[in-house]
Amino acid sequence: MPPLLRGSNRRVVLALARRAVLGAGPRWSAGGSGCARDSPFGAEELRGEPDRFGGVSVRLGRLDALDRLDPVAFQRALQAAVQKWRSEGRVAVWLHIPILQSRFIAPAASLGFCFHHAESDSSMLSLWLGDGPSRLPGYATHQVGVAGAVFDENTRKILVVQDRNKLKNMWKFPGGLSEPGEDIGDTAVREVFEETGIKSEFQSLLSIRQQHTHPGAFGKSDMYIICRLKPYSFTINLCQHECLKCEWMNLSDLVKTKNTTPITSRVARLLLYGYKEGFDKIDLTMEELPAVYTGLFYKLYHKKLPDNYKTMTGMD
Numbered sequence: 001m002p003p004l005l006r007g008s009n010r011r012v013v014l015a016l017a018r019r020a021v022l023g024a025g026p027r028w029s030a031g032g033s034g035c036a037r038d039s040p041f042g043a044e045e046l047r048g049e050p051d052r053f054g055g056v057s058v059r060l061g062r063l064d065a066l067d068r069l070d071p072v073a074f075q076r077a078l079q080a081a082v083q084k085w086r087s088e089g090r091v092a093v094w095l096h097i098p099i100l101q102s103r104f105i106a107p108a109a110s111l112g113f114c115f116h117h118a119e120s121d122s123s124m125l126s127l128w129l130g131d132g133p134s135r136l137p138g139y140a141t142h143q144v145g146v147a148g149a150v151f152d153e154n155t156r157k158i159l160v161v162q163d164r165n166k167l168k169n170m171w172k173f174p175g176g177l178s179e180p181g182e183d184i185g186d187t188a189v190r191e192v193f194e195e196t197g198i199k200s201e202f203q204s205l206l207s208i209r210q211q212h213t214h215p216g217a218f219g220k221s222d223m224y225i226i227c228r229l230k231p232y233s234f235t236i237n238l239c240q241h242e243c244l245k246c247e248w249m250n251l252s253d254l255v256k257t258k259n260t261t262p263i264t265s266r267v268a269r270l271l272l273y274g275y276k277e278g279f280d281k282i283d284l285t286m287e288e289l290p291a292v293y294t295g296l297f298y299k300l301y302h303k304k305l306p307d308n309y310k311t312m313t314g315m316d
């Protein structure tokens with residue numbers, strides 16, 4: 001499901017809207033100084049914070065003086081500030097613009113700033129000042145979709161659905177898009193429950209598909225990850241909005257059917273192989289480990305490492 005404007009994002013937008021209304025005045029002064037304030041707005045008021053890469057970041061939401069500033073005065077101040085940062089040897093400028101101050105985007109663009117990314121309540125523009133082509137990293141490149149192959153070893157049945165809004169009705173595993181900050185396994189379990197009503201537990205990661213210029217990803221790249229899940233409820237409660245059909249199908253029937261997608265068929269064969277020869281042959285299992293510098297934790301997925309290899313120090 002596409003995320004809604006919620007929680008802290010919503011609060012920020014509402015606070016900005018309130019400020020915009022309360023601070024409303026003659027914002028768009030025509031000609032003259034191009035500024036509705038009493039004193040002129042200068043480069044020194046566009047305060048930036050240096051970063052460790054030699055760039056500078058300006059967050060317009062933190063500069064109260066901008067409330068009644070018009071775009072012409074802003075452009076003049078920004079141009080002077082950019083000149084100053086250039087002379088100081090800064091390599092880049094990052095400009096964070098809350099959505100309600102979007103009137104400052106066009107003046108910044110006219111000075112060479114480009115969109116780096118946008119969130120629901122703000123945009124980030126950047127300008128490369130260093131030598132040669134920009135070395136600034138891009139923003140998110142992929143969307144992540146996750147499906148759950150929910151396999152019941154006792155009955156050898158697998159949970160499959162047909163999507164409602166697809167051009168062709170083919171059997172596939174229930175799944176959907178990962179939300180920001182959500183673990184892969186949690187997406188699979190959540191999407192399976194939302195679409196089918198089946199409760200399940202993450203077991204392993206089975207496959208990763210990478211596809212570029214994906215129509216369902218607004219032309220960006222798509223990572224589609226299939227997880228093996230173990231069911232612990234069995235009564236289907238179909239989501240009418242997203243699914244047309246849902247059933248527990250014999251795994252061998254899913255392997256044989258033509259009415260499915262190539263990726264579903266391939267993963268069905270993989271599951272059959274795992275069921276017959278041992279799931280350790282196909283599973284990428286997950287372990288949580290501490291990140292070295294940040295104090296955070298991450299999830300690492302790989303084939304299970306035998307215990308004696310966990311302590312082994314070399315080839316001898």
Ligand SMILES: NC(=O)C1=CN([C@@H]2O[C@H](COP(=O)(O)OP(=O)(O)OC[C@H]3O[C@@H](n4cnc5c(N)ncnc54)[C@H](O)[C@@H]3O)[C@@H](O)[C@H]2O)C=CC1
Pocket residue numbers: 001002143144145146165172173175176177191216222223224225241242261263264
């Ligand atoms: N090979 C396969 O078997 C298939 C793989 N996938 C993968 O699954 C992932 C996405 O799964 P989904 O089930 O599609 O996500 P999802 O379960 O999160 O559902 C997305 C919802 O958004 C709706 N939606 C999408 N675009 C919309 C638009 N422009 N306007 C209004 N509503 C819109 C859809 O109708 C759907 O209800 C992707 O990674 C995709 O590549 C999806 C279908 C088949």
Ligand SMILES: [Mg+2]
Pocket residue numbers: 174175176177191195242
């Ligand atoms: Mg879905």
